[in-house]
């Protein structure tokens with residue numbers, strides 16, 4: 151089959167394809183958040199109110215604090231840590247520190263680092279999806295030509 155491509159239609163196709171891919175990416179992140187149980191989904195859905203990048207990171211920190219409060223923190227000795235610290239697996243993804251024989255993250259600092267992706271920590275996949283949505287919301291709020299909130 152011969153495909154007739156003019157310069158004009160090629161540009162239209164690219165723009166259309168980019169919009170379709172942006173929509174698909176947004177939907178994938180949105181669905182990841184919606185897979186969470188009600189309370190966690192409620193905390194993460196606050197990305198809707200983010201209007202600029204600085205407030206995106208401020209919101210992420212507030213969400214991390216709320217998630218740390220609902221984490222199932224247990225005494226370290228129950229999680230293989232001989233120290234006196236509390237530990238908890240991530241309430242979103244179930245991950246823990248990459249330390250043999252020890253479960254979860256130290257609470258609150260290790261869990262916060264995981265949720266925020268701080269100090270070279272591998273950021274929580276679910277939290278990264280929420281940050282993506284927050285940054286997208288900020289971009290839409292600051293760009294009058296961007297498609298508005300869904």
Ligand SMILES: [Zn+2]
Pocket residue numbers: 240241242243244245264273274275276277
């Ligand atoms: Zn996680």
